[in-house]
Amino acid sequence: MSRNLILGAVLSSLVLLAAVISFVWTPYDHAALNIPNKLQPPNARHWFGTDHFGRDTFSMIMVGARTSIAVALVAVGIGVGFGVPLGLTAAARQGSWLDEVIMRGNDLVFAFPSLVIAILITAVFGAGAINAIIAIGIFNIPVFARITRGAALSLWGREFILAARVSGKGAARISAEHILPNVANLLIVQGTIQFSLGILAEAGLSYVGLGAQPPTPSWGRMLADAQTMVSFAPHLALIPGLAIIVTVLGLNLLGDGLRDWLDPRIRVARA
Amino acid sequence: MLRYAFKRLISLLISLVVASVVIFAVIEVAPGDPASFMLGVNAQEDTLAALRAELGLDVSNAQRYLDWVGGMLVGDFGTSYTYRTPVSQMIADRMWVSLPLALYALILSTLIAFPAGIYAAARRGKPGDLTVMGATQLGIAVPNFWFAMMLVLIFAINLRWFNAGGFAGWNKGLWAGLHSLTLPAIALALPQAAILARVMRSSLLDILGEDFMRTARAKGLTYRQALWRHGVRNALIPVLTILGLQFSFLLAGAIIIEQVFYLPGLGRLVFQAISARDLIVVESVVMLLVFAVITVNFLVDLAYAAVDPRLRSRT
Numbered sequence: 178m179s180r181n182l183i184l185g186a187v188l189s190s191l192v193l194l195a196a197v198i199s200f201v202w203t204p205y206d207h208a209a210l211n212i213p214n215k216l217q218p219p220n221a222r223h224w225f226g227t228d229h230f231g232r233d234t235f236s237m238i239m240v241g242a243r244t245s246i247a248v249a250l251v252a253v254g255i256g257v258g259f260g261v262p263l264g265l266t267a268a269a270r271q272g273s274w275l276d277e278v279i280m281r282g283n284d285l286v287f288a289f290p291s292l293v294i295a296i297l298i299t300a301v302f303g304a305g306a307i308n309a310i311i312a313i314g315i316f317n318i319p320v321f322a323r324i325t326r327g328a329a330l331s332l333w334g335r336e337f338i339l340a341a342r343v344s345g346k347g348a349a350r351i352s353a354e355h356i357l358p359n360v361a362n363l364l365i366v367q368g369t370i371q372f373s374l375g376i377l378a379e380a381g382l383s384y385v386g387l388g389a390q391p392p393t394p395s396w397g398r399m400l401a402d403a404q405t406m407v408s409f410a411p412h413l414a415l416i417p418g419l420a421i422i423v424t425v426l427g428l429n430l431l432g433d434g435l436r437d438w439l440d441p442r443i444r445v446a447r448a
Numbered sequence: 449m450l451r452y453a454f455k456r457l458i459s460l461l462i463s464l465v466v467a468s469v470v471i472f473a474v475i476e477v478a479p480g481d482p483a484s485f486m487l488g489v490n491a492q493e494d495t496l497a498a499l500r501a502e503l504g505l506d507v508s509n510a511q512r513y514l515d516w517v518g519g520m521l522v523g524d525f526g527t528s529y530t531y532r533t534p535v536s537q538m539i540a541d542r543m544w545v546s547l548p549l550a551l552y553a554l555i556l557s558t559l560i561a562f563p564a565g566i567y568a569a570a571r572r573g574k575p576g577d578l579t580v581m582g583a584t585q586l587g588i589a590v591p592n593f594w595f596a597m598m599l600v601l602i603f604a605i606n607l608r609w610f611n612a613g614g615f616a617g618w619n620k621g622l623w624a625g626l627h628s629l630t631l632p633a634i635a636l637a638l639p640q641a642a643i644l645a646r647v648m649r650s651s652l653l654d655i656l657g658e659d660f661m662r663t664a665r666a667k668g669l670t671y672r673q674a675l676w677r678h679g680v681r682n683a684l685i686p687v688l689t690i691l692g693l694q695f696s697f698l699l700a701g702a703i704i705i706e707q708v709f710y711l712p713g714l715g716r717l718v719f720q721a722i723s724a725r726d727l728i729v730v731e732s733v734v735m736l737l738v739f740a741v742i743t744v745n746f747l748v749d750l751a752y753a754a755v756d757p758r759l760r761s762r763t
Contacts, residue, residue: 284463289738292700407601418591421589
């Protein structure tokens with residue numbers, strides 16, 4: 178296992194752990210106002226300081242991790258849930274009109290500037306975590322469809338698939354029982370990368386006020402709130418940003434590390 | 449080549465038509481009637497009807513879609529519900545901020561990424577390479593609007609080299625305009641530069657393994673000469689493609705950065721229009737951005753096919 182993989186796994190699990198623990202314990206109530214204690218810099222009692230309402234930043238970061246992870250995870254789920262079946266179908270029916278329609282549809286979604294459309298969707302249907310998930314998730318579908326189709330196509334020519342066909346299995350069964358397990362590695366790697374992109378996208382959307390709404394804490398909105406106070410309370414802007422960076426960096430390193438680790442060609446070359 | 453260009457042109461047109469239908473439909477299902485929003489809840493029914501007729505809202509959806517698309521084809525983007533000025537005029541004004549900002553960021557990102565990528569590839573596996581690669585990993589993970597806030601904190605609030613936000617306007621001179629776009633352009637350019645540097649590096653590494661590079665060394669060129677004359681030149685093809693795609697990304701990505709710096713660009717126009725439910729403005733600006741992105745992608749594909757004949761057979 179490479180250093181990237183370990184560092185990535187450690188950083189990602191740190192964030193995940195913070196999110197999980199926040200369900201049962203945070204240092205303070207993340208929503209409790211405490212005006213006399215407002216705008217404290219990081220100290221022994223409030224590790225990450227307090228915001229303009231005296232809320233504990235550390236607790237808000239922990240609960241915010243929950244929001245980020247939930248949005249990005251469900252968005253990846255949408256991408257996998259729709260994209261993988263589409264990709265498998267396109268590969269199984271390679272060259273047919275169905276393949277053509279699926280792939281042209283993919284190209285079409287790819288051509289859209291995702292951020293602009295996400296803003297359009299959340300603006301029209303109302304800001305909120307659910308609409309942010311849908312807006313981010315839609316653009317994950319073609320990513321997974323394309324990568325699944327590409328990998329599946331190369332498998333369809335292999336002998337073990339031929340053997341399965343000879344034994345009488347239909348295209349759907351072969352796709353589910355033989356193709357899918359063999360493309361799973363690729364999907365895990367891509368899923369990690371889309372996950373990190375989702376975290377960034379969620380932060381961007383909630384920064385402009387189109388993500389999760391108050392009182393649900395989110396890192397992007399913490400940054401938006403901090404913007405006007407950056408001159409006298411820089412920690413409020415610094416800390417949520419660092420939280421995003423640690424998460425995204427961890428996931429990217431994890432993705433890179435997993436790709437190297439799971440790719441048998443590279444493993445052989447290294448051995 | 450001509451056949452390929454024609455095929456791509458057809459799919460460009462289909463994309464644009466589908467995009468316009470999707471955007472129109474999304475805006476259509478938006479709750480709220482612009483006329484009653486403008487006049488308030490106490491408006492009389494006949495006043496509302498008159499305003500709807502004035503805004504062109506009293507005809508069927510299909511008719512309104514055709515009016516909208518037909519108008520855009522001749523440069524008429526309709527009239528803003530809130531400002532009562534032509535949307536095309538509003539877009540043109542804002543364009544003079546957004547377009548230079550995207551170009552400025554593109555130039556910066558190229559200036560950072562090319563040397564960094566070439567340096568890293570030339571020193572593959574050595575500390576210099578690892579440092580550059582580590583920096584790019586970090587660059588990709590940094591949200592650009594957060595980086596923008598940090599730039600404001602350091603260069604505007606503490607050092608006072610720049611204004612924290614706002615746009616001086618081009619009529620104050622080229623220098624004043626560029627000066628107020630510098631921090632936003634840096635914030636936009638950094639994450640893009642990180643991606644571009646990685647592409648530059650891996651593309652150059654592919655080329656360095658080619659036989660003709662060995663031949664270049666064998667005929668007596670130094671490593672440096674071979675790298676520049678044969679390596680970098682050939683490595684540029686995929687890099688230029690990414691560069692083209694990045695321009696459209698920068699144009700769209702500027703939306704959030706404009707929020708950070710209170711720049712009067714297309715992004716701020718969209719957000720103001722959203723909060724005022726000025727949907728005709730939202731609709732037209734989004735369509736314009738989609739048009740820009742799809743068209744740039746099309747041009748990049750054509751340019752790529754022109755230099756690499758192998759791609760033409762692939763549809």
